[in-house]
Structure formats: structure tokens, C-alpha cells
Amino acid sequence: MNPETTKTMRDVLIEDIYKKMSGNERIFFLSADFGAPALDNLRRDFSDRFINVGIAEQNLVNISVGLALENYIVYAYAIAPFLTMRAYEQIRLNLSIATQIRPVNVNLVGVGAGVSYDVAGPTHHSLEDISLMRILPNMTVFSPSDWKLVEKFIDYSIDKKTPKYFRLDGKPLPSIYENINDLDFEKGFYELVNPPTGGPPTGGQKICLVSTGYPTQSALKAAKEINGVGVIDVFILKPLNEKLLFEALKKYDWIITLEEGFINNGGLDSLISKILYDNQSNIKLKRLGFTDKHIFDLGDRNYLHKLNDLDEESIINIIQNLKTA
């Protein structure tokens, strides 16, 4: 891990929003009493447009909607599971339903994707949020795997007058995107590692790791160990270009989905499964993530990942088994 390219997504977001707030008086930043080192400058220098609503996520969303109805661009910042689940009806009513008639620009910024808050336990894990946000009409769901994507998404989020959910990791992570300029947020995904040309190198199965958020970091490491494995990072879970995604998927025999969320319940795996089904594809699908149980096991993130086959070593083993199957 190169410390120079390692950053926390929330700090990148806040530092960038700080710069935008200097030039754009329409931007508000609201927090449900949740901080970050980078937030201290913003709180000090924009005291009229930074508001701490208190530990009150429901009100955080409703106040944000009110401001946005007055044509402000609002970032509403809180811990991911509390933002998405405590305030679910506020999000459903005032962001999903109401914006179908009257669009607003509210950006829900949830920090602590998946098991970023590993040892804090199940209350602070966010394993349902992908499914919950993805099911809501009119919502954009942004799930970045590195901080460069976050930085790139800010301009897009200011311009696009829709409700959005930012699913940000809680831990410092290295950057994985090198060429950030040809990213397309309407397309929603990026082929980080392309498939080998001219057939599988070992005569076995052509395999692709399709991942969102932090697991893309592990997927990339695993792909470096095994030649000929593709990696696709899905950074917009909704809306995305399903047609183009299928074009990318159909080069493979096997798709392995990876996500820090409950599988078989509407997450990335369900999205990929649906795309394969819609295209009457014979491509086989393996889903990696968390099964239907909350996690009381204590240990760091890698330990929790090992228990659930999401760590680099497990991914490599699974690929090896599939290749020779």
C-alpha cells in the first residue's frame, strides 16, 4: 500500500466539497453529528452553510429536502446504516416518491460501507443498504472502490439534480484507478482488467470478477496472481447501462460477484443475475458476500472477509477450483 495514494473517501469528499462551496453559494453540507478530520475547516469557514442537525437522521433527510426544494445542492452526511435505515421512510417519501414529480439535488453521504467498521459490530455494519437504496425508484446509487472515483463523482453530483446515495468506505484505501478521465457515470462500470484475447490461457474457464466497493481492491489483487482473470468494477449500482454491461460480461464463462453486503437479496449479485437472465445467457454465476446472518464475529476486516470467502486468498482458491472444474 503506497501511503501517498492512500486516502479516506470521506476526507476526499469533504475537501473537495470545501473547494466547491467557496465558488458555489448554493451548496449546503449537513451532518447528523458525524465528523471527520477534514470537516473541521468546513465547519469553521462555512458556518452559515454547514449544519449539524444532531443525532437525528430522519430530520437530516427532511431538512435537506426542504433546502433542496429551495434550489440548494445538499450533502447529507451520516453513518451509512443509520442514514439509510433510520431515515428510510424520509428517503422513500421525500426523495424517491416526491422527486419523480419535482426533482431535487440531495446527496446522501453514508460512511461505513459493508464492514468498514469491523469491530464495532452489527449495528454499525452496513450490509443491507445496497439493496435498500437500489430498490427505490429515481435514486442513484454510487458505490466507489477508491477515492479517485469519489473525487470524480463530485462534479457529476453537483450537476445532476437527482437524489443520490454515496456508499463510502470508512477506512483509508489506496487508489486503484489510474486513468480516471474516460470514466462514464451513465455507463456505471469499468473494466479494470480485460479478458485475455484468443481464448483462455490454460484451456479452462474464462472467469471475471465483478465487484463493487472495497472488494474490488481484493479482486484486483487476486487477478494479479492468476493470469487471465477479468475484473469489472461496478461503481454505479443504479442506474447503469445494462446493455453495455452484458456486452462486457458475455466474454466470460463464469462471473464471480463480490460485494460487502448480503447476497441473494437484491445486491450486486441480483443485478448481475437479472442481466444474465434477461439475455438468456448460459454464463454461470457465483456470488460472494455475506450470507443471511448478522456478524457478531470479532476481528479486523480481513478476518471477517476470510470467514466469508471475500479475502484475496479465498478468491484465488475459488478461481482455481472453477478453472479446473
Next chain:
Amino acid sequence: MENSNQEKSDFISFLKEKALWVRKETLNIHGIAPGTRLASSLSDVEIFVALYYGGILRFNPKDVYAEDRDRFIISKGHGAISLYPILADLDFFDKNELLKVSQPGSFLSDIPDNRIPGFETINGALGHGLGVASGIALGLKRKDSNAKVFVLMGDGELCEGAVWEALMFSGQHKLNNLILIIDNNKISMLDCCKNIIDLEPLEEKFSVFKWKAERIDGHDVGMVYQSLKNLKSDKGEYPKVLIADTIKGKGVQQLENNTLCHIKVLKKEEIIEAIKKLQ
């Protein structure tokens, strides 16, 4: 209007006539759309009439999102069927639409939504209006706008926790451009509110959260008008609440003081009879 007693009395008579007409029209709509919450839409008639015909609310039917309009958030969405005839009368939409409520192709439903010209938000789910209104009020203050934010909420809705998050917020942030009206009809779906969660005395609840509270008879349209007028021009630094004591189902015998009137549906002949008896 207040230069002479005669003018004032004529004006109050005009508001009373409007209230009577609104009740009749609301009953007619209920005949077309029996799923409308009639009783809830009869307790707030004088409030709507004072706001729209009393010149309290600044609005523009031809430019519903005009920047200088007062914002009116109707948190008790289900109880706003009585606003349909008023909005039609004031040219927000065609009067013929009133004959199509909840029919295929109509935009007027049992519970109003923000497609309807004049409705800022959708509030079928309760307890959201005050929070959104507080955000609007804050936004208007930051713009140095003179526009006010009015909110209509039912007393049953006060059981929703998010209401109190918003009450605390708007008191703390001194949102003195925010005027909340409680349609205090004292009955929610299954019972009298006091038998469920007794929140009286309401004024005290509000004042400890830094709100200025006033209580009036919500069916005395002259009083509703005068109180709203005073509150709108009140320069105090905190948000204001008008507790309007009302009767759920006001004007209709089968509904008044019936604790289960919330979902009571009147038959066609009962509606005709009720309209005759209205005064």
C-alpha cells in the same frame, strides 16, 4: 378591510360563506371518491378558507413555484380534500377536475400528491411536513426572502417522533418565518388522542421547545383569520404555532364526535342530507 366595522363584518360573512361552500363541495367530492377521508377534511375548512380567501397566503396560480410565494406544506395530506375546491375556484386547475377525483386519468387522488398545482410536497405518510418545511424556512432565510412557510398538521400526527426532531431544530435555529397550524381535532384513527397519548397542554410542549404558541377556536373563521394575520406579521425571533381547536367531521352529524369517524364513508343519500343540513 378593517376601516369600518361594517366592512369587517362583511368580510367575515364572506369567509363564512366560503367555508359553507367548501364543506358542500367536499361532501360532493366524497360522493365521487368514497375513499377520501371526509371527517379529517372537514375540521380544517376554516383554516384553508382564512389562508386562501383571507389574503393571508401569497400565491400565484399561474406560476405555482413563484419565488415570492409563501410556501404551504400540508402535512396532514389526507385531510386536504377540502382544499381541492378552493384550488379549483382560485384557478390552480379546472373546476371540472373536481368531478373526476380518484378516477382513471385524474391527478386528484384520495390522498393528494405533489402533481396537483398548489401542493408543494407529497404527504400521505404523516410526520414529515414540519421537517421539510423547516428546511425550506432555513433556505428562505439564507436567501433573505420575505416569504413565509405555513404548515398544517393534525394533532394525531404529533405522535410521530420525526415531528419533535423538527420542532427542536426549528426552535434552535430561530426559524421565525415558520408558522405551524395544528388542526387540533382531538381524534386519530381509532380513538381520542388523549386516550392514546395525551399531549395536553400542547402550548407548554411547544413553548419548552422555544416556540411561540397560541390557541383559538378553529371554527371561528374571523378568529382564525385574525390570528394568522398577526402571526404572519409577528417579528418575534422564534417559530410560531397556532393551535386551532376543531371538531373532526365538523358540520356532519354522523361524523361529529364519533371517535371512529376517520374512515367513515357516507352513502349518497346521507351526503345529500348532510349538504341540506349544512349552515
